[in-house]
Amino acid sequence: MLSARVDLPFRRDQASRFLPWLIALMVYLAALAVAVSAILGSAAQTWRNDLSGNMTVEIPPALHAPDAAEATEARVARAVEILRAMPDVRSAEAIAAAEGLRLLEPWIGAGDIAFDLPLPRLIDLQIDPRAASDAESVHAALEGEIPDVRVDDHGLWVERLLALIRSIEAVALAVVLLIGAAGILSMVFVTRTGLAVHHDVVEVLHLVGARDRYIAGQFQRHALNQATRGTLAGTLLALATIGGLFLVGAGPDLPLMPTLRLGLGGWAALAAVPATALAIAALTARMTVLRALRRMP
Amino acid sequence: MTTPHGNEMDSTEPVVRFENVGMRYGAGTEVLSDISFDLEPGAFRFLVGPSGAGKSSLLRLMYLAQRPSRGLITLFGHDTATLPRTEMPLLRRRVGVVFQDFRLLDHLSALDNVALPLRVAGVSESQVRAHASELLEWVGLADHLDARPEVLSGGEQQRVAIARAVINRPNVLLADEPTGNVDDRIAVRLMYLFEELNKLGTTVVIATHNQSLVSRFRHDILMLQDGRLIVPGRTRGTAA
Ligand SMILES: Nc1ncnc2c1ncn2[C@@H]1O[C@H](COP(=O)(O)OP(=O)(O)OP(=O)(O)O)[C@@H](O)[C@H]1O
Ligand SMILES: [Mg+2]
Numbered sequence: 001m002l003s004a005r006v007d008l009p010f011r012r013d014q015a016s017r018f019l020p021w022l023i024a025l026m027v028y029l030a031a032l033a034v035a036v037s038a039i040l041g042s043a044a045q046t047w048r049n050d051l052s053g054n055m056t057v058e059i060p061p062a063l064h065a066p067d068a069a070e071a072t073e074a075r076v077a078r079a080v081e082i083l084r085a086m087p088d089v090r091s092a093e094a095i096a097a098a099e100g101l102r103l104l105e106p107w108i109g110a111g112d113i114a115f116d117l118p119l120p121r122l123i124d125l126q127i128d129p130r131a132a133s134d135a136e137s138v139h140a141a142l143e144g145e146i147p148d149v150r151v152d153d154h155g156l157w158v159e160r161l162l163a164l165i166r167s168i169e170a171v172a173l174a175v176v177l178l179i180g181a182a183g184i185l186s187m188v189f190v191t192r193t194g195l196a197v198h199h200d201v202v203e204v205l206h207l208v209g210a211r212d213r214y215i216a217g218q219f220q221r222h223a224l225n226q227a228t229r230g231t232l233a234g235t236l237l238a239l240a241t242i243g244g245l246f247l248v249g250a251g252p253d254l255p256l257m258p259t260l261r262l263g264l265g266g267w268a269a270l271a272a273v274p275a276t277a278l279a280i281a282a283l284t285a286r287m288t289v290l291r292a293l294r295r296m297p
Numbered sequence: 298m299t300t301p302h303g304n305e306m307d308s309t310e311p312v313v314r315f316e317n318v319g320m321r322y323g324a325g326t327e328v329l330s331d332i333s334f335d336l337e338p339g340a341f342r343f344l345v346g347p348s349g350a351g352k353s354s355l356l357r358l359m360y361l362a363q364r365p366s367r368g369l370i371t372l373f374g375h376d377t378a379t380l381p382r383t384e385m386p387l388l389r390r391r392v393g394v395v396f397q398d399f400r401l402l403d404h405l406s407a408l409d410n411v412a413l414p415l416r417v418a419g420v421s422e423s424q425v426r427a428h429a430s431e432l433l434e435w436v437g438l439a440d441h442l443d444a445r446p447e448v449l450s451g452g453e454q455q456r457v458a459i460a461r462a463v464i465n466r467p468n469v470l471l472a473d474e475p476t477g478n479v480d481d482r483i484a485v486r487l488m489y490l491f492e493e494l495n496k497l498g499t500t501v502v503i504a505t506h507n508q509s510l511v512s513r514f515r516h517d518i519l520m521l522q523d524g525r526l527i528v529p530g531r532t533r534g535t536a537a
Contacts, residue, residue, distance in 0.1 A: 007413065009404035204400050207362055209390035209465070210417035211383070294382075297364045 007205060008198050010222045015193035019223070022186055023230030023277060024237070030179045031238030031273045037172035038266025039245070044165045045263070051154050053090075053129035055138060057083070058150040061118040068118065076121045079146050083123065086141060088131035095122045125151075176273075180280065187284035191219060195292050206296055216289040220282050227281030231274040238270075310374055311335035312469055312500050313359060318368030320354060328354050329524045332368070336469070336502070341495045343511050344504040346521035352504040353397060355521065356471050359502070360394045361385060373468065390418055393462035397473035397504075399454050401446040401461075407433060408442040411460045418465065432460040436490070451478040459490065469500045476507050488514050 010016060059079055065071035076094045083092035097119070127133050135153040142149045195202060205215050242262070249260035262270065313336040320329040329351045336342065344352050357363040358370060361377060370377045372388050380388070393414075401410045412429040420428075430442055436456035446454050455478060462470060472491065476484035488510060495501045502519075505511065511518065520527050 007402070007405070007409075007416065009402075012404075200400070201402055203362075204402060205413070205417055207360060207389060207394060208414040208417055208461070209386045211386045214417050297361060 008201050008218050008222070010194070010198075013194050013197050015190045015197070016222065016226060019186075019190055019226040019281075020230035020233070023183070023227050023281065024234035026179050026183050026186075027231050027234030027274055027277045028238050028241075030176045030277070031235060031270055032241060033172040033175045033179075034269045034273055035238065035242045035245075035262060035266065037169045038262045038269055039260050040165045040168055042261050042263040042266060044162055046259075047161060048158060051158055053127045053131075055125040055127065055135055055151055055153045057092075057123040057125050057138065057142065058152065059121045059123065059146055060148045060150075061120060063118055072121060075146055076123065079123060079142055079149065082141055082145065083125060083138070086127075086133065086138070088127045088133040090126045090128060091124075092126075093124045095124060097121060180276070183277065183280050184284050187223065187281055188288050191223065191285045191288040192292070194219060194222075195289060202293075203296070206293070212290055212293040215293060216286045219289045220286040223285035224278060224282045227278050231277045234277075235274045238273075242270075309337070311371070312338050312340075312373055314369075314371040315358075316369040316371075318358065318365045318370055320351075320358060320363060321366045322354075327366070327524060329358070329365075329521075332526050334519060334526060336500050338468070338500060339495065339498055341492070341501045341516040342503070343514075343516055343518045344502055344521065345506070345508075345511060345518050348506070350521040351524045352521055353473055354524075355519075356394070356473050356502070356504055359469070360392050360471055361389055386417075390414065390465050391468045393465060393467035393470045393499075395455070395458045395462045395470075395472035395475050397477065399446075399458040401454055401457055403446050406443045406445060407438060407449065407457045410446065410457055411464055413461060414465045428464060429460075432464050433457070436460050452480075452483050455479060455487070459487070463494060463499075467499065469502070470494060472501070472503045474504060474506065476505060476510060481509070484510060485513075 057079060059072065059075050062068055062071035062075060080092050080094050083089050125138065127138070135151045135155070139149065139151040142151070202215055246260050313334075315332045315334050318329065318332040319327050321327045332355065344355065346352055354363070358365055359372075361372075364378070373391060375384070375388065377385075377388070402413070405413070408426070408429050411432055412425045415425045415428060430439070433439060433442055436459060438453060438456055438460070441449060441453060444453075446457065449457065455475060459472070459475065462472070470491070475487055475491075479487070484507065491501050491503065492514070
């Protein structure tokens with residue numbers, strides 16, 4: 001019937017009554033920061049995988065030929081031919097001029113004028129991501145026959161996206177660390193308040209021969225108890241929020257939008273949040289009490 | 298002088314020895330000066346003196362609630378100044394204290410209050426309960442095991458405090474004004490209780506104002522005046 005005995009009247013302690021709420025809030029915020037960071041990290045991975053080996057070859061229009069359109073078409077055909085002959089190339093598909101125009105429609109509008117514009121033609125190129133070929137070698141293979149050809153492996157775009165995601169991850173980490181620091185400070189404050197409130201009881205325990213670690217253990221157990229309730233609430237709320245995000249993300253397919261996922265590492269990091277919160281609560285309470293008791297004779 | 302903790306010390310060695318002890322609270326002036334005395338095993342002393350003379354302060358030094366600002370205090374052969382902090386609780390468990398204001402924990406029942414010293418010492422729960430209720434019976438409170446201190450009379454609280462002080466079978470029992478809040482009839486009964494413990498070998502020191510008790514129960518006295526010991530009992534030192 002009796003669980004672990006507690007000699008201190010913690011129920012009278014106003015400050016520690018707020019502790020579960022405080023911890024719930026902190027765990028919630030930290031878990032969300034971790035989750036968002038993990039979701040972005042996993043999305044970045046998806047983008048990187050999707051784009052690795054994918055290149056766009058840009059063939060400039062043959063402006064000075066007598067029949068410009070025909071000459072351009074011939075260059076495209078030749079380029080596709082060269083590319084398909086390369087061992088690492090999985091596919092090389094010319095994007096039809098009309099298709100290219102359609103992609104431009106949002107910017108220049110639909111209409112006939114567009115046909116007169118000397119637009120470059122694009123070839124969608126997929127090479128074996130594990131192969132040695134890169135934008136440079138593709139360019140080298142083409143440049144002899146196709147003047148001014150450009151090969152874009154989206155490297156810059158991916159680089160910048162990854163840099164952005166890394167920055168967001170760094171901010172999320174900083175947020176989590178700050179929440180941890182705030183958690184430690186709150187625990188120190190609440191524990192010190194508890195020590196002041198229960199000073200008389202603590203002194204009696206001390207004088208009847210309780211060891212410091214016995215008294216610290218009582219505070220620690222109480223802190224762990226309070227923290228467990230807060231952590232549980234905060235974690236459940238965070239899971240519900242993440243579930244909500246997944247539901248929103250699972251809506252109609254958006255271009256370039258990967259499915260939201262946390263990944264194994266993300267789930268592990270998320271699980272570490274409540275575990276860390278409990279450890280911080282218990283250990284901070286213990287250390288704070290031990291420090292305070294050392295001032296008693 | 299450096300026997301390991303436990304009861305296996307020379308039976309003639311004093312359980313308490315003060316040598317030129319001085320004490321101040323914080324940065325204040327000395328409330329105790331040049332205190333020197335010995336307590337042999339089985340001694341019974343009244344600690345007397347006017348209010349403010351330092352009786353409670355002297356007891357606080359003995360139950361290790363306070364450190365001396367100078368001088369040497371030896372408890373059961375251990376120099377309390379050099380004893381490691383982890384050993385102090387073991388000494389405290391050998392000194393039972395009845396505080397002037399009892400200091401019962403008002404959120405605990407009488408039984409749990411009495412049980413406290415055993416619980417903090419890690420004694421098994423079945424032994425704790427048996428022993429605590431036995432002691433409450435001994436002080437005549439068998440019907441009040443579950444009563445909170447607030448519903449007990451002053452004299453009943455006092456007896457709970459005494460039961461708590463002796464449950465560890467301490468070698469030394471210190472009582473600060475134990476008869477302050479009770480009528481003479483109960484005061485005398487309490488004194489018999491202390492004498493009973495003393496006959497079992499417990500060294501007893503009782504701080505009191507009660508002159509009639511001091512003259513009725515003939516025991517050596519330690520008399521304090523202005524923080525100095527003027528009737529130092531069987532002490533080796535001399536008061537200036
Ligand atoms: N916690 C404290 N801080 C500062 N001074 C104190 C403290 N406790 C006691 N004193 C002072 O120490 C001196 C001795 O006090 P103490 O309580 O030891 O006297 P006492 O002999 O027990 O008196 P009483 O018979 O009234 O209980 C007094 O001058 C008192 O004001
Ligand atoms: Mg006093």
